[in-house]
Amino acid sequence: MTVPAPRARRRPAGRVLPLLLVVALLAPMGVLARQTWQLTDDDRSLAVRERLGVEYLRALAPVTAALVDAQSAAVAGRRPSGSALSAAVEGAATVDARIGGLLRSQERWAGLRAKLEALRDRGVGDPEAAFTAYGEVTDLLLDLHRKVRESSGLVRDPEPDSSFLQDAAGQELPEAMVAAGRLADLAVLAAGRPAADRARTLTELAALRIGALVPAGDLVDDLRAAVDSSESTDLGGTVLTPLDTYQRAVEALAVASAPGRAAVLDPAPVVGARLNAHAAAGQLQPVILAELDTLLAARVDRLDRERWLLLGASGLAVLLLAVLAGLLVAAARRTRRRAAPAASPSEEADAPPDTPPWPPRPGPDGVRAGEPRPLEPAGRPVDPEAVRWGPVDAAR
Template sequence: MAVPAPRARRRPSTLGRLLPLLLIAALLAPVGLLLTQTWQHTGDDRDLAARERLGVRYLRALGPVTDALVDAQSAAVSGRPASGEALARAVEEAAAVDARIGVVLRSQERWAGLRAKLEALRDRSPADASAAFTAYNEVTDLLLALHRKVRESSGLVRDPAADSFFLQDSAGQELPEAVVAAGRLADLGTLVARRPAAEQPRGLIELTALRVSALAPASDLVDNLRSAVDSSESTDLGANVLTPLDNYQRAVEALGAYSVPAGGTTAVDPGRLGAAGLNAHTAARQLQPVILAELDALLVERIDGLDRDRWLTTGAAAVFVLLSGWLAALLITADRRARRRATTPAAGAGSPDESTAADAWQPPIGAGRPSDQRALQPVGAAGEPEATQWGPFDAAR
C-alpha cells in the first residue's frame, strides 16, 4: 500500500516575517514623537518659569532702590537733610543681585548706567529744589526703564497664566510707576507752593497732569490685583493681597483728593499733600513684597507641576518601550519557531530517499506477492508455453 509523502510546510515570506515588526515600528514612531514633543514643551515651560523667578528676584532687589530714591528726592526738594545710607545700602544689594543674574537677564548695561547716575546724584548737592527735582526725575526714569527691561528679558511679560500675569504687571510696572508718580506729585506740590502768585496757575496745570500720571497706574494696579484674585485657583492669594491693597487704595484716593485745590482757593495744601504722598508710599512699600511673594509662590507651584508632568512622561515612555520590546521579542521568537518547524520533517515520516524509492515501484492492481504466484503454478518457469515444459519427456520416449 502506498504511503503518502508528507506535505511540505510553506515557509513564511520575508515580508510576512517583517510585517509585525514594521507595525510595531509604525506605532513606536508617532508615540515616540508625541512623548518627545511633550518633554520639550514641558521643558520650555519650566525654563520660562525658572527665568521668571529670576525676574522676580531682580524686581525684589529694585524695590528698596525705588523707595530710597523717592525718599531722597522728597528730602532734597523739601530741604530736609538726608544721610543717603538707605539708598547706598539698597544700591549695593541690587548690585550684588545684578552681578549674579544680570548676565542672564541682560540688565548689566542698564544697571551700570543707572548706578553711575545714582552715585553722581548722591555726591553732588543741587543748587535749588527745582534742579534737584529735575535731576531725580531723570534717574527715576532710568529706574523705571530697568524695571521694564527685567520684565521683558525674564519673560514675565509673556507669562501664560492669568493670575501670575496680572501680578507681574502690578509689581513690575504699575506699582513702580505709581510710587514714582506719587512722589513727584507730592514734591511738585511743595515746589508750586513756593512759586510766586503769578506762576501759581501754571503750577496747578502741572499738578493736574501729574495727578493723572499718578492715579492712572494706581487704578490699573488695583484692577490687576483684583483680576488676579478672581482668576486664581490659589486660596491664599486673596487673603494675603486684598488687605494691603485696600490700604493702598485708600491712601491713593486721599492723595488724589489733596492734590486738588480746596473749595474757594487756587492752591493746594503742600503739607497735607506731602503727608498723603508719604502714606501712599508707605502703603505701596507694604504691598510690593506681598505681590512678589505671591507671584513667586505661583511660579514655584507651576515648576513643581511641570516636573511631575516630566516624570510622568518619562514613566510613560519607559513603559511603552518595555511593552514594545516585549511584543517584538514574542514576535521574533514565534518567527524562529515557525522557521524551525518548516525545516524539520514531520514525526513518523521516512527520509525523502526512502519515500521516493517506495513510490518508484508499485505492484499491479489485484496481484499478490511473487512467492504466492509460484506456489500455484506447475513446475517450470512461470508463464512458459506448455510445449516447452514437456519437451524432455517426449525425447526419452
C-alpha cells in the first residue's frame, strides 16, 4: 500500500502581503519625516544661536558708546569718565562669561578688555597719542562685533527683514559711530597741527568723513529694506521714527564736515553734529536689536509648532497604517476560512474509501460480517456448532 507523502506547509501569504504593503508605505514616509525634522531642527538651532548673538551685540552697544565718548574726552584734553566705561565693560564681561564660549568670543573679549583696562589707567597726556591708542581699541571692538555676527550665524540669516536688521545693528551702526567719533576728534586735532601737516590732515579728514557717512547711508538703506520686506506691521512704526532722527543728524554731520574754503576745518560744528548723531544712534540701536530679537523669537515659536505638527502627523500616519494592516490581515483570514470547506480533487483522491472494494466472505456460521444473525424461536441466537453438526447428528 502506497502512503502519500506529507505536503509542505505553505506560508500564509494573506498575512505577509499586507505587512509588506504597510512597510512599503511606511519607509518613504519615515525618510521624509526624518529629513523634514532635521531641516526644521537646523533652522531652529540657527535662530536660537542668533538670539545669543543679538544678546551679545546688545551688551557691546554701551561699550561702543562709552568708548567713543572716552576717546573724545581724551583727545580734547579732559579725563574720560571711567564710571560709564567701567559699567559697560562689566556688563559685557558678564554676558561673555555666560555665552562667550558658545560664540567663541572669549579670547577676543579678553584681549579687548585688557586694552580697555590700560586705557582707563591712562592719564591725561598727548592728544595725538590718545587718538592713536583709542583707535587701536575701537578697531578691536569692531572686530569683536564681526566675530559675534559670524559665530552666532547672524551673517547667514535666511530671512530678508532680519538679515537687514542684523547688518544694520551689528556692522553699519557701530562702524558709523566709531568713524563719526574719529572724524570729530581729528577735526579737533587738526586745529593744533602745524601747517606742514595740513595736506595729510585734510586727506585723513576726507577718509574719515567717507568712513562715517557711507555706513550711515547703508544703515538707512538696510532699515528701509527691512521694513519693506517684513511681514510685521509693527516694524515700520517702531523703527522709522528714530531712523529719521538719526538720518537728519548724519546729514548735519555731513554738512559740518564738508571741506570749505577755509584751510582748517572748524571743529565746533563737527563736534556738535557728532554728539547729535551719537545720541540718535543710542536711541536707534536698542530699537533695532529689540525688533531683531522679536523676529527671531517668533521664528523659533513657528519652528516649534512645525515640529509638533510633524510629530502629530507622523503618529497619525503610523496609526492609520496599523489600522490598514489590521483590516488587510482580517480580510485575508476571512477569505481563507471561506475557502477551507471545499476540498481539492487531489485530497478527494487520497481519501480512504468509505466501503470495501469487495463483499466480505461468510463466516463459519454462514453469516457474512456485518449481517444480522438468525434467531431461534425463543429469540436466542443460533448456536454455530449446532448448525454445523446438525445434519450429522440427524443421520445417526
